[in-house]
Amino acid sequence: MVEKQAVGEKAAEFVKDDMIVGLGTGSTVYYTILKLGERVKNGLRIQGVPTSKETEKLARQIGIPLVTLADVNKLDLAIDGADEVDNQFALIKGGGGALLREKIIAKASEQFIVVADSTKLVQTLGAFPLPVEVVRFGWEMTAKHMRDLGCVPRLRLLEDHTPFITDNGNYIMDCHFQEIKRPHELEVALNMIPGVVENGLFNHMTSRVITIRNQQVHMITP
Numbered sequence: 001m002v003e004k005q006a007v008g009e010k011a012a013e014f015v016k017d018d019m020i021v022g023l024g025t026g027s028t029v030y031y032t033i034l035k036l037g038e039r040v041k042n043g044l045r046i047q048g049v050p051t052s053k054e055t056e057k058l059a060r061q062i063g064i065p066l067v068t069l070a071d072v073n074k075l076d077l078a079i080d081g082a083d084e085v086d087n088q089f090a091l092i093k094g095g096g097g098a099l100l101r102e103k104i105i106a107k108a109s110e111q112f113i114v115v116a117d118s119t120k121l122v123q124t125l126g127a128f129p130l131p132v133e134v135v136r137f138g139w140e141m142t143a144k145h146m147r148d149l150g151c152v153p154r155l156r157l158l159e160d161h162t163p164f165i166t167d168n169g170n171y172i173m174d175c176h177f178q179e180i181k182r183p184h185e186l187e188v189a190l191n192m193i194p195g196v197v198e199n200g201l202f203n204h205m206t207s208r209v210i211t212i213r214n215q216q217v218h219m220i221t222p
């Protein structure tokens with residue numbers, strides 16, 4: 001079994017009857033969602049809140065009942081992947097461009113479980129370019145302010161060289177910092193820039209990381 005599948009499926013075990021569950025986005029949590037679909041077919045009663053249009057489509061296809069944030073006061077649990085996880089449980093997310101909805105849903109959840117194969121665990125965040133969602137208006141100016149924080153920002157493009165557009169109609173800047181020594185300070189500083197909607201640093205949100213070492217699934221809690 002591949003690592004992503006092993007950690008993704010393990011996370012599904014934390015989902016119990018009557019929970020409202022945030023459904024993350026990406027190729028790792030994909031396996032969690034498939035497993036939940038199977039369990040729903042076998043009688044599990046849950047309601048999901050998807051973090052992207054892609055996840056919404058998948059969840060509908062496999063029969064997971066869905067609700068929106070307007071229908072609930074809080075979520076019991078959200079499960080999602082990450083691009084990097086450091087030893088303080090800070091994350092970089094947004095490789096798939098879903099970071100804004102993911103952060104809104106993680107913040108609304110009592111527990112936030114991260115599923116991460118062994119390649120995602122790092123000492124210091126930053127080798128993976130930090131995704132930042134920005135409004136289209138004036139994005140070049142927004143990028144200049146981001147550069148002042150010490151990174152090289154690149155507008156995310158599709159294969160046909162047109163800009164990638166998020167589910168919210170915005171652009172993504174992939175910011176090359178190399179090393180992010182103070183993720184919380186950077187998260188706040190980026191969000192102070194006019195034009196920045198949200199960034200992919202998730203600090204103080206993780207309740208548990210499910211990962212894999214020497215082919216064994218491990219769970220780490222802060």
Ligand SMILES: O=C[C@H](O)[C@H](O)[C@H](O)COP(=O)(O)O
Nearest residue numbers: 026027081094095096097098
């Ligand atoms: O926008 C995408 C999300 O933040 C993903 O959770 C993240 O990129 C990890 O995705 P994957 O599990 O495909 O590596």
